Amino acid sequence: MSRLRDAFLDGLWRENPVFWQVLGICSALAVTTRVENALYMGAAVTVVAMGSNMMVSLLRRFIPRDVRLMVEMVIIAGFVALFDLYLKAFSYPMSQQLGPYVGLIVTNCIILGRTEAFALKNGVMESVADGLGNGLGYSAVLVVIAVIREVGGSGTFLGHQVLPAGAQPMRVLVAAPGAFIIMSLLAWAFQYMKEGRRV
Amino acid sequence: MSELLGIILAGVLTHNILLTGFLGMCSFIAISRDLRASLGLGLAVTFVATFTAGLNALIYNYFLAPGAMVWLLGDSARSIDLSFVSLIVFIAVIAGFVQVVEMVIQRWFPLLHGVLGIFLPLITVNCAILGVSLFMVIKGLTPFRATVYGFASGAGWALAIILMAAMRRRLDTSAMPRAFAGVPVTLLLTGLLAAAFSAFAGMEF
Amino acid sequence: MTEIESGNILKSLSFLGVVVLLTMGALAWTHTSWSKRILTNESASRHKAILEGVGVSTRGMDSNAIEYMFTKHFRSGSGGILRYTGPGGPLSCYPIRARGLWGPIEGWLIMEPDGHTIHSVVITHQEETPGLGAEVASPSFLARFRGRSIVYAGGRRLAVVKAGQARAEYEIDGISGATLTTRGFGQGLDSAMSMALKYGGSR
Structure with a gap:
C-alpha cells in the first residue's frame, strides 16, 4: 500500500512534473485562459496518463525493446484520440475551446516520460497510481495558473463575474506574455522552495 | 501571392507558434542555453515542419478527411470519414519522416548530419511539429499552403529560440537571485519577447 | 540499445x-x-x-433542442438561402462565404422583409488571428451592420472599407490591423448582398 501511495505522492507533489522537471508546459500555458478549460485539460491528461501507464505496464513483458517508444506513442495517441472523440460527443463546446491542444497531449513529455520511466518497470496498480498522481499534479498547476489568469485577466471565475464591476481586469494576463510571466514567477517560487529544502 | 506572404509573416511574426501558441516549450527551454545548438535545432525544426506539414496535408486531404476518398472509390465514399485516426497517422508520419531523414543525411550528407544529427531524435516529441499538422487541419489548408505554413511556423520557432539563446548568453555573466536563474528567468524573457512580438500585430498585410 | x-x-x-x-x-x-x-x-x-441571429435565444439548450428549433423555424430555398418564419419573422438569410487570411469565413446575412434592410450579420466559422482578424466575429463589429440599408442613392451598395476610412453614408469601417480579413469579408458580404437583391423581398 505504501508503494502505491509513494507512486501517487511523488507525481502529485514531491516530483511534480511541471515545476520540478519543467515538462509539458506547452498546454499549461495555452489553455489556462479559463479555469474550465484547465479543469478539462487536467482531466484529459490524468485519464490519458492513467490509461497509457496501465496499458504499457500490462504489456511490459511483451513489448520488444527496439520499438518500445513507437508502441508507447501509439498507445498514448490512441487514448488521446479516444478522449477527443468523447469531448466531441458529450462536451462539444469544450472540444471547440481546447481545439488542437487535446491532440497535443500526445507530445506532452510527462506522459511519454512516465510510461518510459515508470510503467515499463512497475506493476499495473503502481503504474495507474503513478499516472493518477502525475496527472493530478499537472492539473493542480494548470488550475492555479488558470485561476490567476481568469480572475485577474477577465474578472471572472468559471464564467461568473467575481471582480466588482468597476474594476478594470488586467488584459495582459489573458494574452501570451502574461502567461509566460505568471509561469516565470511560479517557477521562481518553486525553485526557491527547492533550494531551501536542499540547503 | 500576397496571401502566401501573409501566411509567412503571420507564422514568423504575428502568429509565432512558440510566442503565441506556446508550442515546443520543453526543448526551447532546455536547448536555448546554447546558441550553436539553438541554431541547429531551429534549422531541424524548420526542415521537418515544412515537409511533415505538406505530407500530412496530402494524406489528410486525399484519404482521411470526411468524403476525401471520392477520387479513389467513387461517390460511394462520400460518407467515409477517417479523420478520427489523423492523430495516430500524423505521429507515425512525423516519426517515420525523422527516421528516414536521419538515415539519408547520415549516408549522403555527413556534413549536414554533423549539424542536425543529434537534434533529429528530439524532434519527434517536439509539440511544435505535431502542432503545425493539427493547426493545418483546422485551418483547412491545401497541401501547398500547408507546406508554406509549416515552413513559416518552423522559421518562427527557429527565430524565437535563436533570439532567446543570444539573450541567455548575456545572463551567464549577470548577477541574479539563485532561485531565479535558469527556468524562471528564461520564462520571463520569453514573456518580454512575446510582448515585443505582439507589437507586430498592428502591421498591415 | x-x-x-x-x-x-x-x-x-x-x-x-x-x-x-x-x-x-x-x-x-x-x-x-x-x-x-x-x-x-x-x-x-x-x-x-x-x-x-434571428433573435431566438438558445441559452441552456442542448444540441437536440437546437436542432429541433432550427428545423421548426427554417425552410431552405434555392441557392442555400434560408427563410425564417418563427417569432419576429419572416426574415431571409443569405449565406456569406468569404476568404480570410487563414481560411474560410462563413456566416449569414439576415435581411428584413422589406428586402433592403439588414436585420443582422452572424459569423458561424472563422480562423482569423485572435485580437485582429478574429474581431470579424465580435459583437461590436457585427453591430455596425444592424439596421443598415444595402442600397443607396445612385445605385451605390453598402461597402466595407479600411478601418477608419468610412466617409460616405454607404461605407462601413473594417477591422483595424486586418486588411486582408476585411477585404475578404467585404467581398463575401457583397456577393451575399447580390443574392439578397436578386431574391429579395418578403415571401
Missing part, C-alpha cells in the same frame, strides 16, 4: 503492427457508436449562431 538483434526486427515490427491495428480498431468502434451524437453536435453548433 545494443540489444537489438536483427533476427528480431520482424517480430518487433509485427508487434507494433498489431498494437496499431488494435488501437485503430478500438477508435473506429468508438467513432461509429458516437458518430450520431458528434454529427448532431457539429450541426447544432453551426445552427446556434443563426438562431441567435
Whole structure:
C-alpha cells in the first residue's frame, strides 16, 4: 500500500512534473485562459496518463525493446484520440475551446516520460497510481495558473463575474506574455522552495 | 501571392507558434542555453515542419478527411470519414519522416548530419511539429499552403529560440537571485519577447 | 540499445503492427457508436449562431433542442438561402462565404422583409488571428451592420472599407490591423448582398 501511495505522492507533489522537471508546459500555458478549460485539460491528461501507464505496464513483458517508444506513442495517441472523440460527443463546446491542444497531449513529455520511466518497470496498480498522481499534479498547476489568469485577466471565475464591476481586469494576463510571466514567477517560487529544502 | 506572404509573416511574426501558441516549450527551454545548438535545432525544426506539414496535408486531404476518398472509390465514399485516426497517422508520419531523414543525411550528407544529427531524435516529441499538422487541419489548408505554413511556423520557432539563446548568453555573466536563474528567468524573457512580438500585430498585410 | 538483434526486427515490427491495428480498431468502434451524437453536435453548433441571429435565444439548450428549433423555424430555398418564419419573422438569410487570411469565413446575412434592410450579420466559422482578424466575429463589429440599408442613392451598395476610412453614408469601417480579413469579408458580404437583391423581398 505504501508503494502505491509513494507512486501517487511523488507525481502529485514531491516530483511534480511541471515545476520540478519543467515538462509539458506547452498546454499549461495555452489553455489556462479559463479555469474550465484547465479543469478539462487536467482531466484529459490524468485519464490519458492513467490509461497509457496501465496499458504499457500490462504489456511490459511483451513489448520488444527496439520499438518500445513507437508502441508507447501509439498507445498514448490512441487514448488521446479516444478522449477527443468523447469531448466531441458529450462536451462539444469544450472540444471547440481546447481545439488542437487535446491532440497535443500526445507530445506532452510527462506522459511519454512516465510510461518510459515508470510503467515499463512497475506493476499495473503502481503504474495507474503513478499516472493518477502525475496527472493530478499537472492539473493542480494548470488550475492555479488558470485561476490567476481568469480572475485577474477577465474578472471572472468559471464564467461568473467575481471582480466588482468597476474594476478594470488586467488584459495582459489573458494574452501570451502574461502567461509566460505568471509561469516565470511560479517557477521562481518553486525553485526557491527547492533550494531551501536542499540547503 | 500576397496571401502566401501573409501566411509567412503571420507564422514568423504575428502568429509565432512558440510566442503565441506556446508550442515546443520543453526543448526551447532546455536547448536555448546554447546558441550553436539553438541554431541547429531551429534549422531541424524548420526542415521537418515544412515537409511533415505538406505530407500530412496530402494524406489528410486525399484519404482521411470526411468524403476525401471520392477520387479513389467513387461517390460511394462520400460518407467515409477517417479523420478520427489523423492523430495516430500524423505521429507515425512525423516519426517515420525523422527516421528516414536521419538515415539519408547520415549516408549522403555527413556534413549536414554533423549539424542536425543529434537534434533529429528530439524532434519527434517536439509539440511544435505535431502542432503545425493539427493547426493545418483546422485551418483547412491545401497541401501547398500547408507546406508554406509549416515552413513559416518552423522559421518562427527557429527565430524565437535563436533570439532567446543570444539573450541567455548575456545572463551567464549577470548577477541574479539563485532561485531565479535558469527556468524562471528564461520564462520571463520569453514573456518580454512575446510582448515585443505582439507589437507586430498592428502591421498591415 | 545494443540489444537489438536483427533476427528480431520482424517480430518487433509485427508487434507494433498489431498494437496499431488494435488501437485503430478500438477508435473506429468508438467513432461509429458516437458518430450520431458528434454529427448532431457539429450541426447544432453551426445552427446556434443563426438562431441567435434571428433573435431566438438558445441559452441552456442542448444540441437536440437546437436542432429541433432550427428545423421548426427554417425552410431552405434555392441557392442555400434560408427563410425564417418563427417569432419576429419572416426574415431571409443569405449565406456569406468569404476568404480570410487563414481560411474560410462563413456566416449569414439576415435581411428584413422589406428586402433592403439588414436585420443582422452572424459569423458561424472563422480562423482569423485572435485580437485582429478574429474581431470579424465580435459583437461590436457585427453591430455596425444592424439596421443598415444595402442600397443607396445612385445605385451605390453598402461597402466595407479600411478601418477608419468610412466617409460616405454607404461605407462601413473594417477591422483595424486586418486588411486582408476585411477585404475578404467585404467581398463575401457583397456577393451575399447580390443574392439578397436578386431574391429579395418578403415571401
